[in-house]
Amino acid sequence: MAKMNKPLTIVIKLGTSSICDENTHEPRIANMSLIVETAVQLRRDGHRVIIVSSAAIAMGLKRLDIHKRPKHLATVQAIAAVGQCRLIALWDELFRQLNQPVAQILLTRNDIADRGQYLNAANTLSELLHMGVIPIVNENDTLSVMEIKFGDNDTLSAITAGMANADYLFLMTDVDGLYTENPRLNPDAKPIEVVKDISQLQVDVSTAGSSVGTGGMVTKLVAAELATSAGVMTIITKSSVPGNLRSIINYLQHMKHNDEACQTSRRSGRNPTVPTDLTPSELEARSVAEAAAAATEPERDTEAPCRTPSPPPPPRHTRFIPQSHPIRDRQFWILHGLKSHGTVFIDRGAYRAITRADKAGLLPAGVVYVQGSFSASEAVSLVVIDREKYHAAAENGTEGSVDTVLAEGEDVGKAIVNYSSVEVSRIRGLKSSQIEQLLGYADSEYIAHRDNLAFAPKHA
Numbered sequence: 001m002a003k004m005n006k007p008l009t010i011v012i013k014l015g016t017s018s019i020c021d022e023n024t025h026e027p028r029i030a031n032m033s034l035i036v037e038t039a040v041q042l043r044r045d046g047h048r049v050i051i052v053s054s055a056a057i058a059m060g061l062k063r064l065d066i067h068k069r070p071k072h073l074a075t076v077q078a079i080a081a082v083g084q085c086r087l088i089a090l091w092d093e094l095f096r097q098l099n100q101p102v103a104q105i106l107l108t109r110n111d112i113a114d115r116g117q118y119l120n121a122a123n124t125l126s127e128l129l130h131m132g133v134i135p136i137v138n139e140n141d142t143l144s145v146m147e148i149k150f151g152d153n154d155t156l157s158a159i160t161a162g163m164a165n166a167d168y169l170f171l172m173t174d175v176d177g178l179y180t181e182n183p184r185l186n187p188d189a190k191p192i193e194v195v196k197d198i199s200q201l202q203v204d205v206s207t208a209g210s211s212v213g214t215g216g217m218v219t220k221l222v223a224a225e226l227a228t229s230a231g232v233m234t235i236i237t238k239s240s241v242p243g244n245l246r247s248i249i250n251y252l253q254h255m256k257h258n259d260e261a262c263q264t265s266r267r268s269g270r271n272p273t274v275p276t277d278l279t280p281s282e283l284e285a286r287s288v289a290e291a292a293a294a295a296t297e298p299e300r301d302t303e304a305p306c307r308t309p310s311p312p313p314p315p316r317h318t319r320f321i322p323q324s325h326p327i328r329d330r331q332f333w334i335l336h337g338l339k340s341h342g343t344v345f346i347d348r349g350a351y352r353a354i355t356r357a358d359k360a361g362l363l364p365a366g367v368v369y370v371q372g373s374f375s376a377s378e379a380v381s382l383v384v385i386d387r388e389k390y391h392a393a394a395e396n397g398t399e400g401s402v403d404t405v406l407a408e409g410e411d412v413g414k415a416i417v418n419y420s421s422v423e424v425s426r427i428r429g430l431k432s433s434q435i436e437q438l439l440g441y442a443d444s445e446y447i448a449h450r451d452n453l454a455f456a457p458k459h460a
Contacts, residue, residue, distance in 0.1 A: 008167040008249070009048045009129065011232075012039065013157035013223075018172050018239035019055040019087075025062035027055075027090060031240060036094045038242040039134055043100065045246070048129040050164060052137045052157040053091065059083030080141035091136055101133045106140035107156065112163075112337040115330075122163045129164070154223035162230035162332050168249065169227045171220045172239035177318035178203060178217070195320045198225045224320040226336060229457050231326030237317035244315035251314035323457045331454035334414050338379035342372025342421050344447065345409060347387040354453055355412075361446035362415060362453065364435065367428035369406065374421045376443070382453075383409035413455035415448035 014035065020027055039049045057069065057076060060083025070076055088104045095102045105124070112118040128135045137160050139153060154171060161169040180203055181189040195201060198221060224234040233252070237244055327335065346354075350366020353359070368387050374380055385405055393401035417424065424447055427435050432445035 007046045007048060008253075009050070009164055010042060010245075010249070011050045011052060011157055011161040011164065011166045011169045012245070013052040013153060013169065013171050014054060014239060015153065015173060016054040016058050017174055019053065020058040020062070025058045027059065027062075031242070032090070033094055035239075035242045036091075036098065036100075038245055040095070040098045040100050041246060042249075043132070043134065047249075049134050050125065050129070050137060050160060050166070051091075051134060052153055052160055053087065054138065054153045056080045056083040056087050056138060056141055059086040059090075062086075077142045084138065084142070087138070088136060095134065101131075103128050103133050103135045105135050105137045107137065108140050108143055109337070109339060111140075112159070112333070113339065115333065118163070118333050118337050125160075125164050152219045154219040155226065158223040158226040158230075158232075158234075159336050161227045161232045161234075162327075162336065166227075166232050168252075169223075169232050169234045170245055171223060171234065171236045172242070173217075173220065173236060174239065175236075176238040176316040177236050178221075191316060192318050193316075195224070195318060198228070198320065228320050228322045229327050229335075230332050231322045233322050234320040235317050236319075237315065241315065244317070248314045248317055248319075251311050252319070254311045325457060327454070327457060330451070334379065334416060334452065334454035335456065338414065338416070340372075340381040340414060341374035341378040342370065343381045343383055344415065344417070344424065345369040345371070345383050345385045345390075345406060348384060351384045351412060354450065355455060359450050359453070361450045362448040363432055363445070364424075364427040364430045364447055365432075367424060367447060370421050370425045370428060371406070372421060374417065376418055376420050376423075377416060379414050379416050381411055382413045382415055382455075383411050385409040413453065415454070416452035417448050418444040418446060 012035070016022075018028070018035075019032060035051075039051065042049050057080050060079035060081070061067070061069065063082050063086050064079060066079065070079070084106070088102075092102055105121075107121065112121055125135055137156065139156050157169060157171065160166075175183065176191070178192045178195070178201075179189040180192065183189040192201075192203065201221070220236055224236070227234045235248060237248065344362075345368045346362065346366045347368050350362060353366065354362055362382075368385055368390050372380070383406075385408065390402065390405045393405050419427070423439060427438055427447075430438065432442075435445070436442035
């Protein structure tokens with residue numbers, strides 16, 4: 001592949017089953033070597049590469065000759081400590097054969113919960129990439145407990161992609177993409193090539209992760225939604241043929257170049273634009289239709305850059321188109337770097353005020369109800385409910401009806417609050433001028449400042 005004009009940042013996520021045999025826990029040396037070759041080729045093409053690698057626990061099981069993953073947390077964490085040494089040593093040795101330096105980065109959610117630490121992690125990634133190093137990222141299983149876990153490395157890879165402002169996130173798995181149904185159970189399952197809106201998907205995602213991993217197709221869809229919200233194109237493809245990555249990137253970059261050339265032509269009155277989010281079959285149909293139309297229209301003088309032959313169809317994969325208006329860095333950190341410590345239920349009027357173009361901060365008057373226990377400066381979820389329905393249910397005195405109203409609420413984002421849950425409960429529904437009278441002090445007129453509010457793209 002010819003070296004691209006624009007260097008890309010590419011995150012490659014590898015699950016445990018891509019690195020270790022699920023039954024014997026033996027490392028898949030051949031597959032790992034192919035991945036290493038692909039990553040180095042991408043580096044030589046001028047791109048920046050980050051690998052998010054699972055398999056510390058599987059490696060530890062093999063090293064300690066333990067056949068089944070234990071259930072006791074401390075035992076699993078000890079095994080992960082042993083396995084992580086083996087895992088990074090193996091990656092380092094394989095990359096050393098091609099003279100490619102690597103670095104180890106171990107994270108927990110706590111490591112990025114602090115804004116300063118999040119920026120330090122992002123800066124470290126950036127500097128490593130600038131130095132030509134391939135960072136190898138994994139969750140720090142030795143320290144992670146449920147409260148500070150990312151949950152799975154699919155989520156970690158999406159957060160890493162957002163943190164690194166990546167162009168592509170590849171979720172490597174044992175299938176070659178997303179299907180309408182489980183292809184292992186239904187031979188009539190149809191592949192899905194392009195996903196423009198994850199919320200509109202109707203697919204069977206019953207495939208679970210491996211016995212030594214935590215992922216599955218559901219976690220990949222969650223990761224894809226997270227990454228695309230940050231403007232990262234996300235691709236699911238087969239891990240056993242890692243060389244496909246370069247073919248897919250080559251194809252997508254070629255189509256993007258064609259699209260940009262066509263937009264330039266369109267502005268000068270020439271040919272129409274060819275969208276980059278079409279499937280290969282849709283592109284072929286479009287080309288046929290354009291050729292038929294050209295045959296019937298009067299001859300005109302044009303260089304026809306849009307008629308440039310398309311590259312060969314890429315290997316099968318599913319790609320998720322990124323949001324056209326991605327979440328900004330600080331909002332991405334609030335949404336995905338911070339754990340919610342409670343929920344603040346707001347009314348529709350408050351929601352409109354905090355999401356308009358010249359958005360305001362969240363005032364006490366817009367808060368209807370508070371759930372959970374949190375302190376000032378902690379993150380909470382924001383949920384929109386119907387104020388009148390809530391008050392009607394509360395006046396009836398039936399706990400079930402109140403719970404129903406709360407359950408019907410729409411989760412729209414997160415906020416870092418200026419007051420604790422107890423304080424917010426006391427001042428909810430009041431004017432800001434009444435805060436000091438009720439609490440004896442007023443640290444802020446807002447429950448949350450507008451810079452500390454973050455919304456998913458569909459709510460922003």
